[in-house]
Amino acid sequence: EAQVTQNPRYLITVTGKKLTVTCSQNMNHEYMSWYRQDPGLGLRQIYYSMNVEVTDKGDVPEGYKVSRKEKRNFPLILESPSPNQTSLYFCASSLSSVGTGELFFGEGSRLTVL
Amino acid sequence: DAKTTQPNSMESNEEEPVHLPCNHSTISGTDYIHWYRQLPSQGPEYVIHGLTSNVNNRMASLAIAEDRKSSTLILHRATLRDAAVYYCILRDVSGNTGKLIFGQGTTLQVKP
Numbered sequence: 001e002a003q004v005t006q007n008p009r010y011l012i013t014v015t016g017k018k019l020t021v022t023c024s025q026n027m028n029h030e031y032m033s034w035y036r037q038d039p040g041l042g043l044r045q046i047y048y049s050m051n052v053e054v055t056d057k058g059d060v061p062e063g064y065k066v067s068r069k070e071k072r073n074f075p076l077i078l079e080s081p082s083p084n085q086t087s088l089y090f091c092a093s094s095l096s097s098v099g100t101g102e103l104f105f106g107e108g109s110r111l112t113v114l
Numbered sequence: 115d116a117k118t119t120q121p122n123s124m125e126s127n128e129e130e131p132v133h134l135p136c137n138h139s140t141i142s143g144t145d146y147i148h149w150y151r152q153l154p155s156q157g158p159e160y161v162i163h164g165l166t167s168n169v170n171n172r173m174a175s176l177a178i179a180e181d182r183k184s185s186t187l188i189l190h191r192a193t194l195r196d197a198a199v200y201y202c203i204l205r206d207v208s209g210n211t212g213k214l215i216f217g218q219g220t221t222l223q224v225k226p
Contacts, residue, residue, distance in 0.1 A: 031212055043158070043201070043216035050212050058213060090157050098209045100146060105157030 002027045006091050006106035013081055014114050021076045021109050023091030029104075031097045032074035036060065036087040037108075043090070049074055050097040081113040118202045123221040126192045134187040134220055136202030141182050144208040149176065149187045151198040152219070158201060161187065165207070197224045 004025045013019055023032065033048035035058075045058030049068040063085055065077040074093075078085060089109045094101040119137040126132040138147065148163040162169055162176045164185075169176040175188040189196055201219040206212075 033212065033214065035216070040218070042218035045214055045216070048212040048214070050209070056212065059215070092158075097212055098205075098207045100163075100205075100207060102148070102160035102163065103150070103158070103214075105159065108157050 002104070004091055004093055004104050004106040006089070006109045008109060009107065010110050012112045012114065015082055016080050019078050019081060019111075021078075021089055021091075021111070023074045023076065023093075023106060024072050025074075025093040025104070026072065027093065027095065027104065028071065029093035029095050030071070031094045031101075032068065033058070033092050033103075034064070034066065034074070034076045035090045035092065036085075037090060038087050046076065046089075078111075081111075083113050085111065086113045087111060117215050118204060118217055120200070120202055120217065120220045122218065123223065125223045125225065126189075126196075127225050128194060129191050132189040132192045132196070132222065132224075134189075134200050134202075134222065135184065136186070137184045138202070138204055139183045141204060142206070144206050144210075145204040146207050147176070147178060147182075147185050148203050148205050149174070150201045150203065150216075151196075152201070153195075153198045161200070163205075192222075192224045194224050194226060197222055 034046040035043045047066040049055045091106040092103045149161040150158040152158040164176045177186045199219040
């Protein structure tokens with residue numbers, strides 16, 4: 001089954017404790033991206049990747065890192081999480097980096113930073 | 115970055131058509147218009163996309179203005195399962211950027 005898988009789905013952590021949210025897709029997609037969703041602010045893009053080893057900042061990249069060492073995986077790294085990173089996170093992928101393809105989203109990862 | 119503007123919320127009665135508008139006055143020639151919807155407690159899902167011509171699929175229709183500065187997502191017969199947040203976004207077809215701006219979308223309520 002074609003899907004985008006995020007882990008963990010739920011996480012409660014403390015300020016400063018490094019964490020990684022994994023994202024994996026099984027569709028051989030070129031493009032992958034991370035978003036955060038907060039009440040009243042909608043979906044905001046954190047980082048995106050046009051292909052392996054090619055990443056770039058979205059609108060809200062501060063406090064986050066990403067890597068794209070292989071095509072299927074695009075982990076989101078919070079080196080030193082802070083309470084303002086408490087949010088619902090979504091990973092998405094699409095076959096192509098250009099605008100003709102639909103985005104497939106994961107089910108979301110709810111992160112709470114105390 | 116090209117942005118879209120949508121009403122915050124809309125209401126519809128079940129089994130009636132729904133027209134969800136989106137303004138994108140700064141759209142460029144290389145932008146595709148995409149629509150996604152997000153059901154409660156789920157990730158967004160693709161609905162439809164187009165460039166210039168109107169498009170139909172099993173879920174909805176997309177009507178694009180001649181000047182491409184606005185578009186309308188049409189749900190022909192709303193059902194209770196269509197209650198969701200609908201997002202209109204622009205995706206650059208040139209490949210120069212992967213930036214996407216979703217905004218807050220339109221929350222659609224469907225009344226029985």
